[in-house]
Structures are given as structure tokens and as C-alpha cells.
Amino acid sequence: MKITILGCYAATPRTLTNPTSQVLEVRNRIFLIDCAEGTQVQLRKNKIRFSQINHIFISHLHGDHFYGLVGLISTFMLLNRQTDLHIYGPKGIKEIILLQLKYSNSYTGYSLFFHELESSESEIIFEDDKVLVRTIPLKHRIYTNGFLFEEKPKERKLDIAAVKKYNIDKCYYQIIKNGKDIVLDNGKTISNKELTFDPLPPKKYAYCSDTMYNEEMLPLIKNADAMYHEATFLETESDKALKTMHSTAKEAATIAKLAQVKQLILGHYSTRYESIEMFKTEAQSVFENTILADDGKIIELE
Amino acid sequence: MKITILGCYAATPRTLTNPTSQVLEVRNRIFLIDCAEGTQVQLRKNKIRFSQINHIFISHLHGDHFYGLVGLISTFMLLNRQTDLHIYGPKGIKEIILLQLKYSNSYTGYSLFFHELESSESEIIFEDDKVLVRTIPLKHRIYTNGFLFEEKPKERKLDIAAVKKYNIDKCYYQIIKNGKDIVLDNGKTISNKELTFDPLPPKKYAYCSDTMYNEEMLPLIKNADAMYHEATFLETESDKALKTMHSTAKEAATIAKLAQVKQLILGHYSTRYESIEMFKTEAQSVFENTILADDGKIIELE
Numbered sequence: 229m230k231i232t233i234l235g236c237y238a239a240t241p242r243t244l245t246n247p248t249s250q251v252l253e254v255r256n257r258i259f260l261i262d263c264a265e266g267t268q269v270q271l272r273k274n275k276i277r278f279s280q281i282n283h284i285f286i287s288h289l290h291g292d293h294f295y296g297l298v299g300l301i302s303t304f305m306l307l308n309r310q311t312d313l314h315i316y317g318p319k320g321i322k323e324i325i326l327l328q329l330k331y332s333n334s335y336t337g338y339s340l341f342f343h344e345l346e347s348s349e350s351e352i353i354f355e356d357d358k359v360l361v362r363t364i365p366l367k368h369r370i371y372t373n374g375f376l377f378e379e380k381p382k383e384r385k386l387d388i389a390a391v392k393k394y395n396i397d398k399c400y401y402q403i404i405k406n407g408k409d410i411v412l413d414n415g416k417t418i419s420n421k422e423l424t425f426d427p428l429p430p431k432k433y434a435y436c437s438d439t440m441y442n443e444e445m446l447p448l449i450k451n452a453d454a455m456y457h458e459a460t461f462l463e464t465e466s467d468k469a470l471k472t473m474h475s476t477a478k479e480a481a482t483i484a485k486l487a488q489v490k491q492l493i494l495g496h497y498s499t500r501y502e503s504i505e506m507f508k509t510e511a512q513s514v515f516e517n518t519i520l521a522d523d524g525k526i527i528e529l530e
Numbered sequence: 531m532k533i534t535i536l537g538c539y540a541a542t543p544r545t546l547t548n549p550t551s552q553v554l555e556v557r558n559r560i561f562l563i564d565c566a567e568g569t570q571v572q573l574r575k576n577k578i579r580f581s582q583i584n585h586i587f588i589s590h591l592h593g594d595h596f597y598g599l600v601g602l603i604s605t606f607m608l609l610n611r612q613t614d615l616h617i618y619g620p621k622g623i624k625e626i627i628l629l630q631l632k633y634s635n636s637y638t639g640y641s642l643f644f645h646e647l648e649s650s651e652s653e654i655i656f657e658d659d660k661v662l663v664r665t666i667p668l669k670h671r672i673y674t675n676g677f678l679f680e681e682k683p684k685e686r687k688l689d690i691a692a693v694k695k696y697n698i699d700k701c702y703y704q705i706i707k708n709g710k711d712i713v714l715d716n717g718k719t720i721s722n723k724e725l726t727f728d729p730l731p732p733k734k735y736a737y738c739s740d741t742m743y744n745e746e747m748l749p750l751i752k753n754a755d756a757m758y759h760e761a762t763f764l765e766t767e768s769d770k771a772l773k774t775m776h777s778t779a780k781e782a783a784t785i786a787k788l789a790q791v792k793q794l795i796l797g798h799y800s801t802r803y804e805s806i807e808m809f810k811t812e813a814q815s816v817f818e819n820t821i822l823a824d825d826g827k828i829i830e831l832e
Binding site for chain 2: 239240241242243265266268269272273289290291292295296298299302303306318320323324327328331332333334369370
């Protein structure tokens, strides 16, 4: 899993910082998470190929999380995109996009599928043979979801020396990688364990923005390899966090600690602070393995 | 009159170029013309104070001319704007903006006035004591207007030496600047010409984008001090210009020549061309006083 932060600041696009958008690459799939104004340019700057984006997840309908979406959809038209595009986001997103396309008398040459969300319970919204995506219901001023990206268990790794020793034909390799034992021509059964190594454990990434402190999400995000959690404020502005239904760095760290995630990634910083280092310091007093998102940063989950 | 080009390229925002937006400063008024994605950041980079923008003119509802508007309106909210904001643009613009504010559960703390346009005839859409703005009906794939910004005649310039010579009290200065003659205490009439100099002639700026070649606009833009005219293509792509209802550099120059404008400013270049210098070369074969718009460029009309 590889996360590219396109933007991780709250509220408005500025000269040197961008509002929320990030790209998750997992098992050759590219997921775009949120799409604020400026996302297109950030995609170009970070050399993400537009044609590889087939699924876009929008957390909520505040502008700093989706005002770049209609422009990206339009750019896909100009690039003569043919591939289906799937958009997952709160109810209303379809109406907003289609209204703008109607007035510009534009029609996409590709199929645009809207998967509108309105459940307050977690639900599976994407699944294929390698990856599963669930919503993480969040608590914010308007209907908001985080997203949990889970790799499915990987196939077992072939022990080339072992399969050669037993002279097993290549046509059986996939069956062995799937975990099956093998019966040799002489009738002897070779257990799968003798022929394979354990695969790397599947990874789990939780994206939680925007939200106030919310322990209800803990069962869902438990043991995640990484969690991106918003930290709009520091504890000195905890009254503002409460009022605007955002979190402080310390609150984000407390969620990370309780959920026993492996790594916490902070973001969605208010631009009132001169340095984002203070967010790290505050969070690390609660949860040591905290890193700071920043525009253009790449985070690999090994 | 001072024009700051925020963006002048067609279609999509890119790493180094921006789609259409520009700022016109005239007699201490600041007008924003078109507002593509990225306009907010361009305003910041060019040090235009957000609070000075009270009037925004949108030519048409293609994304590369207005996708930045909803974000700018939202940023004005975050900045606690109190002043009225007036938006002039095609019918539909109000529905698009208000739908997005509704779903984000946002309400502006300032008054937002939409002046929706649907006439195919030129009409006066703004007027105060110093400036007048008319629409310039354009021919494009959807309903589009250019805008003609006209200064009203300026007051006459006081000849300080002359008024002192006749010992005229300061309380008459404004009357004299308004063009009136003065009767002295001794009954003698001093003609205004003796007391004042001619003011600078009022300026006229025509913004024409997007449009195909259209001679119908000539009477409106005649003798303008400057005309910004789109030139999406070169003559080598005239078939594309015709099909997409855009203009070539040569066509823009022909309009400039027929209208006898003083200066032609080209923009809205397709990003297919490696250099924009070719636009200038092509236009100057027809109309010599042609300059190229470019992002960040400031053009003063002296």
C-alpha cells in the first residue's frame, strides 16, 4: 500500500498548501480519496496517471473535500476517457455534478456511476478479488464517511526449490499458491506447507476525515496498519474543535492508541498554525508512532 | 485601467498554466472576470485583496470559466466577509451555487446577489458614477457573453495657477471640476476653459471569450482602448476552431482591425501548442498592436 498526499490542509486552497485529497495505490488499483479544488494539478505534479483512476471516494460535501471533482470529471472528458468511472459519496453528489454538466451542455464519453451513500452504519461499498472498501461512519457537521481499505489475503508464496525437488509440473503452481496439497504420481501426498511460504499479511488503511473524537469507530479500525485521522486543531483550541466538530491532535492520537493501529498519520491542519510540527509533538505524547501528512508526501506501508 | 491576468489558457488547469480568470481595476473598483478552478490561489499569488472584490462577471458555464466560483464564495464565508457580493452570469449559475451551499449546510454571512443573464441583446448590467458595464453577446456552443467596461467621462483637471490668480475660494473647486464657469465677486464671468485642463479621455476595455469569429460585436467594441479576444487555435487548426466555435489568432486580429481597437490582447490558448509566440506572429500579420496574455501578466492601459 502506498499513499500519496495531494493535499492535507483544512478550509481553502492557498499558495503553498492544498485542501484534502490523497491517492491510495494497492495491488495495482488506484483509489482517489477526496478531491478538493486543485486536485487535478496535484495529480499532475505527483505524476499520477489520470487514466488509472477508476474509483473516487468522497467523504462529505464540504467544499475542501470535493470542489475539484467536477473539474476532474470534465478533464476526463477532454482526455477522451473511455473507461467507467465510479464515484462513492454522500447523497446529493450526483445532483451537483449532473446539474453542472447539464448547464455546460456536456456529456461524458465514458460511463459515470454514482454510488450515493446515506447509511449511518458501516457498509461494504467496493469489493473485487484483491481489495475491499467499507465506510467508516464519522461524526461531523454534515453526513460524513471515512473509508477502510482492506487487502484480501494474498496467495501463498511458492517454494521453488521444494516444487522442483518433487518434480511438480508448472500447471499445478496456481493450485499450490491457493493453498492446496498435491498428490504425486506415486500416490504420495505433499502438504501445502512443504511447498509454500506464508504470504505477507494483508494490509488495512483507515481514512478518517473530517470527524470529531468518536470512539464508535474503534471496532472498525482496530489494528489497522495505518490510520489517517484529521487533526484540525491543537488542544489549546479544543473549544473550537468541539464547536466545529473537528478533532485535536491529542484526540486523534487517543483514537490511534485505543484502536492499536500501527501508525497514525495526521492531517487537515487549520492554517492558523505557523508550524505543523506542534501537531506531531502533541500527538506523540499519547501515541508514539505518529507522522505528519504533507502535500506531496509519499507514505509506503511495508 | 489595469488588467491582471490570473489565467488565460483553455480547457484544464495544469502545473504551470491556469484556465480563464482576470482582474480589472478601474477607478478604485475591482472586477473579477471569469473564475476558473485555481482562481483563489492566483488571486493570492498576485496579491489581489479578496475583500476588494465585490463584482464577479462570468462569461459562460463551461468549467474552465467558472469552476472556481463556488470555492471563492466559500472562502469569502471563512474570511467572515460582510460586504455584498454581486455575481453576473448566465441563467443557471444561481441554481448551481446554491445547490452546493445547501448540501454543505452553509450559509453566507454576507448578501449574495445573482444577476442572471439570458438576453441575446447587449444590455447594461452594472453602472455607478464612474463605470458602466455592458454585455457583449458572443457566439459559442452555449450561451455566452463578453463584457464591455467603460469609464464614465472624468471630471476636468483644475488649473491651480489660474484659480489662484482669480483668488477663487476652494469651495468652488468641485463645481469648476464639473465644468461650470465662475462669476467673480466683481461680476466678471471666467469661462471654465480658463480654469481647467481637459481630463484624460475615458477608457474602454472589451473582454471577448469564448467566441467564434463574430462581426456582430463590432459596433459595441469599436475604438476600445484594449480588447481581450480569445484565440484558442492557429489558422492551421481553423477546422477545429469552427467545429468548437472558437477563434483563431488571425480571426481575433481581424476583429481588432475592423473594430479599430487600440490594442489586442490574445488568450485562451489551446495547450496543444508548444509556444504561444506563434499566436502573436499570426495575429500581427493582420493587426500590429497585439500582445499576448500570460498568467501573472499585468497590462496597464495608459
